Amino acid sequence: MKNNVKRFTLLVTLxxxxxxxxxxxxxxxxxxxxxxxxxxxxxxxxxxRVIVTQNLTVAENREAHEYLAVAYISNEQDKLAEDIFxxxxxxxxxxxxxxxxxxxxxxxxxxxxxxxxxxxxxRVITESxxxxxxxxxxxxxNSVTDPEKYQNLGGALAKILISDFAVIGKLRVVExxxxxxxxxxxxxxxxxxxGAYVVDPSSAPxxxxxxxxxxxxxxxxxxLGNNFRIDVRLVKTExxxxxxxxxxxxxxxxxxxxxSSLTEEISKNLEIAIEKTEMQQLKEIGxxxxxxxxxxxxxxxxxxxxxxxFEDASLKLEQAIAxxxxxxxxxxxxxxxxxxTL
Numbered sequence: 001m002k003n004n005v006k007r008f009t010l011l012v013t014l015x016x017x018x019x020x021x022x023x024x025x026x027x028x029x030x031x032x033x034x035x036x037x038x039x040x041x042x043x044x045x046x047x048x049r050v051i052v053t054q055n056l057t058v059a060e061n062r063e064a065h066e067y068l069a070v071a072y073i074s075n076e077q078d079k080l081a082e083d084i085f086x087x088x089x090x091x092x093x094x095x096x097x098x099x100x101x102x103x104x105x106x107x108x109x110x111x112x113x114x115x116x117x118x119x120x121x122x123r124v125i126t127e128s129x130x131x132x133x134x135x136x137x138x139x140x141x142n143s144v145t146d147p148e149k150y151q152n153l154g155g156a157l158a159k160i161l162i163s164d165f166a167v168i169g170k171l172r173v174v175e176x177x178x179x180x181x182x183x184x185x186x187x188x189x190x191x192x193x194x195g196a197y198v199v200d201p202s203s204a205p206x207x208x209x210x211x212x213x214x215x216x217x218x219x220x221x222x223x224l225g226n227n228f229r230i231d232v233r234l235v236k237t238e239x240x241x242x243x244x245x246x247x248x249x250x251x252x253x254x255x256x257x258x259x260s261s262l263t264e265e266i267s268k269n270l271e272i273a274i275e276k277t278e279m280q281q282l283k284e285i286g287x288x289x290x291x292x293x294x295x296x297x298x299x300x301x302x303x304x305x306x307x308x309x310f311e312d313a314s315l316k317l318e319q320a321i322a323x324x325x326x327x328x329x330x331x332x333x334x335x336x337x338x339x340x341t342l
Contacts, residue, residue: 018076040075053180062095085114085268102177103337111182132270133214135174136161143223149296156299164263167281170272174211184211208237228252230262234269252292260286294323298330310314
């Protein structure tokens with residue numbers, strides 16, 4: 001337990017540095033120092049004192065509450081972390097947990113439980129003009145060549161596609177971690193196939209409403225020799241009806257290019273116009289060439305991190321980076337979880 005606490009301390013320290021945490025409040029910095037020394041009870045008291053007694057900016061207040069929640073998680077007080085998230089979300093509905101934390105399952109779980117408690121506005125389908133919300137499920141593995149090697153690739157493909165859609169202003173995508181939380185915690189109708197969470201399309205109306213999604217993207221991939229194919233089908237939330245399909249095909253080392261092309265095709269099927277600058281961003285993302293096996297290892301690391309098997313996740317990421325030194329997503333994830341293995 002002690003080692004795990006120290007590992008999580010390092011994780012928070014490095015992540016906050018990477019996020020550009022500021023040093024403008026001496027008392028707050030002193031509270032962080034206590035945390036970094038493993039004095040969690042004292043740091044929790046100090047951070048609470050800062051929150052209560054000092055006139056913090058919105059950014060400082062958000063950082064203080066986030067740091068406090070992480071301190072509670074580090075101190076094995078998960079329920080108190082949930083309470084902190086509930087408090088800040090009640091007072092500051094625009095607060096969102098830093099995206100960098102997605103590999104840490106327990107922290108994300110408490111965050112989403114708090115969103116549920118305060119009536120998470122993201123769960124309600126809004127009628128914003130021209131804005132549509134979609135949910136992208138993990139892709140199913142139908143590979144003929146080395147299928148066992150790609151058992152967790154479906155999660156990595158979904159993550160890549162979600163990142164691509166993030167550049168399109170007229171589309172919102174449900175976070176993969178939020179979707180996973182709802183599917184598991186609320187025991188919605190799912191099954192796990194080859195490492196991917198699969199929703200029965202007949203359950204789409206119920207689950208789509210829970211996620212606040214207008215449409216689902218279901219898909220599968222197949223590796224056959226030196227060819228890689230991704231097929232998707234778009235399902236209406238209201239009816240569970242398949243209303244559009246799309247496919248892309250190419251070489252296994254061109255996954256980012258295929259994902260960008262698929263994003264463009266899906267947007268077209270949803271009648272979403274992609275701005276010129278957004279299209280340029282997609283083309284730029286698509287230039288990244290990463291071996292398929294490296295992306296598969298990234299998917300294995302995601303699956304391991306979900307089980308808090310951080311040493312295994314770190315090993316998989318190191319193997320992926322050895323294959324593809326410029327694999328940015330792997331580097332980013334490794335930066336977050338490596339301290340958990342020290």
